[in-house]
Amino acid sequence: MSPPRVALAGTGGYGAVHFDNIERLVGAGRLRFAGCTDLRPPGPDMARRIATLGGSFAEDYDTLLKAEPDIVVVATPPHLHRGMVCAAHAAGAHVLVEKPPTVRLADLDAMTAAASAADRLCQVGFQSLGSEALVRLRKLMDDGELGEVTHIGATGCWARSDSYYTRAPWAGRRRLDGVEVGDGALSNPFAHAVMNCLALSGVGASELPYAEAELYRTRPIEVEDTGCLRLTTPGRPPITIAVTLCAETPRPPYVLVRGDRGSARWWYQTDRLEIATNGRPAVTTEHTRVDLLDDLLQAIDGPEADLRSPLRSTRPFVGVVEWLAGRPVRTVAIGARRRHDDELGPRNSIVGVEEDIERAVAQSRLFSELRPRPGWL
Incomplete structure (x- = not known):
């Protein structure tokens, strides 16, 4: 054939x-x-x-x-x-x-x-849903190696230059010619972070989490370049995701799973997994990933369940993205922004945002709930 x-x-x-x-x-x-x-x-x-x-x-x-x-x-x-x-x-x-x-x-x-x-x-x-690190992390959770999972979170600290928002007519837009676009930081560049957390939490295709969010921007765009999102679903661990495209110093994004007996950190871009349980030193392992076109080829003769990232499973994610499209986006005060023109190009950053993102995820809080409060709110 x-x-x-x-x-x-x-x-x-x-x-x-x-x-x-x-x-x-x-x-x-x-x-x-x-x-x-x-x-x-x-x-x-x-x-x-x-x-x-x-x-x-x-x-x-x-x-x-x-x-x-x-x-x-x-x-x-x-x-x-x-x-x-x-x-x-x-x-x-x-x-x-x-x-x-x-x-x-x-x-x-x-x-x-x-x-x-x-x-x-x-x-x-x-x-990243094709990552064997994800398979390993799910097994840890299912086998109780982390104890009862109390929280799932993700951080994202990237920097995007001015050209990122001029790359296409739909960049930085909520709508274009009356059509929903949804190019916010949580909806597009950090979509993997949101989807990874939902996948690990076990939220089903028919479930839509209760959402809270705080969205900010540093430039005249319609969407957020910095945001914090908290999701709760009955019977599932709460999720907190905090991201920015205005980092002073970019850092690799990661997913955090915390339980009452241990925790795991998954750097989903590089398939690196760090596990710490029962007070023992953390162990880091490197993993491979299955290419999703390869995966589709293998599943064509089998059931949809064989797919690593089937369309149906993304319904909770799309529900969250659609909800975000109706949330207000606040402008970060000029005094809390910095302008850079470095190897990344002309760009904006928010003073101290990286530490605030780490704190939000570690504490499972929105930006406004952090103490001390971020100075850029």
Whole structure:
């Protein structure tokens, strides 16, 4: 049997990573390349790579689907996902769609219904859900190695330059031309942190957590570049997530699981896991991760449950993102901001925000509940 044919929608941004991965899988004989599309035509190097893979560049998405791919990778802005995913399923293709899958529950439910009607699988590109560190951490929790889990949290301290918000018309927006975009720090760049915490807490697809949030911005955008989110679900450990794109000194994000017998810290970008139990010294282990396109290929002949990041499982995440879209965003006082022009480019930072984020997650508190209170509130 010939390998499945894959098509890629969106070759810029993270789409370039997907293209590299498709090259790997085509080279390994696991896929054939049907082609790709993007708003921008390919340059000479990309055109050469497309031809080498035996595919073609389509002028639009409808033309790409006429090539009858078995799998479509959708790496376009979130507000385009619903239409593109539903069209791919209607054309008979399985889908790997980038995160966030969408920012509205109605869109997610329509995408889920389209997958079910076509009897096709839809995987969401939450890459860290493929981490074996996550599998190990879940087992620790299930086996009671950490005792009763009392809290799950995540921190994120990144720095984004001014160009981050000029990269596309939808950047930093809640809506574009009347369509929900939801490009806030919690909804997009730190979507992995939110989803990882929800996955570890065991929140089911039919559950929507009670949410509290405090959102801030340092520039004239519609969304937060700094925020704290607390989620509670009956019978589940509480979750606190604090993030910023305005760190003075960026730090790798991590997920924290705390129990009454120990704790674990998971640096989800690098699959590193630190475990400390019963007062013993912490032990750090390195783990591998399963590529989600590989995972989709393996699951195509099996049930949806075989997927590491199935569309249906992201419903609580999308519910939280939709709720965030209605929350007020406050502006950080000018006196609490700093301007930088360094190797990261021209950018804003918030004085002391990294320590406040660490404290919020460690104490399971919103920014306004911290003592002493952050000076930038």
